[in-house]
Amino acid sequence: MPGKPAISLLSASVAKALDGELMSTGAFSVDQLMELAGLSVSQVVYREYPSSSHAKVLVCCGPGNNGGDGLVAARHLWQYGYQPTVYYPKPSSPDLYKRLCKQLEDLDIPIHTTHTSDLFHQLLKQSNLIVDSLFGFSFKGPVREPFGEILSAIVDSKLHVVSVDAPSSWEIDEGPQKEGPLKNFNPNVLISLTAPKPCCNFYKGKHYLGGRFVSKAIKEKYHLQLPPYPGMDQIVDITDQPLATV
């Protein structure tokens, strides 16, 4: 019996080009893509950590689109019965992000936009799960503060972590940091969006794919080999499935 075909990997530069193409020739709006991406993140959390055991989710959002996915996920998680708290120390200024925050405020979801070590440690103590939506495919090191401190505290907390698109601090094409306090950062769950990135070759946890919006045209143009999604699911479990080399 032949094995499953290897899933394509998107290098940082190709991921950027493909993302741009979804919004230009693909005619998707950021609002649409972020809503679907964030929804798929929330579904992975629900699948892996039912709210009864991990209700208190600390959603850590970075300054870019990855952070926006986290803001959307937090809203859906609230709808599923979780009690999310959002940590968003470098809030993004475009209108979209302000609107996503307002949607959270209307659900009485706490949003912290100023970082202090004490506050973050206190929030970690009150949480039983982390969503890491700090950095996505456009990350390039070194990790700037306060995100280095935040990630170190997350590692020290031993809480389970669900990373969005890439484990934050990992170089997209290279993998984990080679030295320093984040050298051993390995999230328990990863949801790759659109397609996994080369750093996933170093990843050894539960692995999902989300972002069921790639058009036929784009799939053909980029010669993407992606796994089928089951039924009407927005996520597919790709743990231990073979990944292509780049």
Place this chain on the structure above:
Amino acid sequence: MPGKPAISLLSASVAKALDGELMSTGAFSVDQLMELAGLSVSQVVYREYPSSSHAKVLVCCGPGNNGGDGLVAARHLWQYGYQPTVYYPKPSSPDLYKRLCKQLEDLDIPIHTTHTSDLFHQLLKQSNLIVDSLFGFSFKGPVREPFGEILSAIVDSKLHVVSVDAPSSWEIDEGPQKEGPLKNFNPNVLISLTAPKPCCNFYKGKHYLGGRFVSKAIKEKYHLQLPPYPGMDQIVDITDQPLATV
């Protein structure tokens, strides 16, 4: 054992006010709301009509937001393995609708934007399911052409129909047409969005609710009694559940 609490009904005017509020104080974009609404429509189709038996879905889209929900649903249905065809005889001009159509074109989904009786009858013959996203909560009769002819042909075809937000041609606050060829139009499945409308008191089929995006703030302001959604589902089956009087 006490029964389930009656689900609130939204009159046409209150539905309009609430929709406006979601986008003003609620800070949602049309893109976001339409994506979530259309996704929930696609999930109802999948739940009730698995693609193996009803792959050829004719998605009939009207000129307003209800039509936009249909355009989004068609895209998701394609992702689930259906072969949707879109009938969109009065395409809406705002950029959002053009983008939703482009997203369908990139999947090679046929979109028909000119009505002729012959064409529509031919499409009905080739289809095994109808999504009726012609008119939503802002409908006010009489039904204008070509939509009267289209709806009559749908009724005559005896195909199963999934209606979006309201059975098209039904007065939102009053119910079915009292005379004429559409007097007996009763879809097999209805998905109400946000909350059911008063016309649902006349409806006797499978009934779902979608639009899991109502904020706590809006729910309180409008004294909305809505059923809980199960797990991470975007839809909830409310068939035979008691509806409030308005």
